[in-house]
Amino acid sequence: MTRPHLDTLFYEQVNDVGLRRKLRDARGFCNWHAWQARKIASSALGVAIIANDLITDENKGESGNAAQTPIPLCWPCDIEFNALY
Numbered sequence: 001m002t003r004p005h006l007d008t009l010f011y012e013q014v015n016d017v018g019l020r021r022k023l024r025d026a027r028g029f030c031n032w033h034a035w036q037a038r039k040i041a042s043s044a045l046g047v048a049i050i051a052n053d054l055i056t057d058e059n060k061g062e063s064g065n066a067a068q069t070p071i072p073l074c075w076p077c078d079i080e081f082n083a084l085y
């Protein structure tokens with residue numbers, strides 16, 4: 001179930017503003033989905049773009065205080081959770 005979402009993300013949604021905001025809010029992918037992204041041959045540029053976005057956001061200090069702000073599920077986890085419940 002996860003792989004099609006990640007394929008679509010890296011194929012056509014890397015520059016989607018709303019999706020990038022969700023990824024920033026979740027501080028990227030969970031460990032599982034980060035490893036899944038690694039298995040997608042065409043994901044290298046997308047991963048680099050998203051990683052650059054996350055690091056830039058973190059350096060700006062706009063991601064909030066981790067101790068006080070609950071971190072939402074990573075984007076693919078959120079899709080899977082909402083599909084199940």
Ligand SMILES: [Zn+2]
Nearest residue numbers: 030033074077
């Ligand atoms: Zn996840």
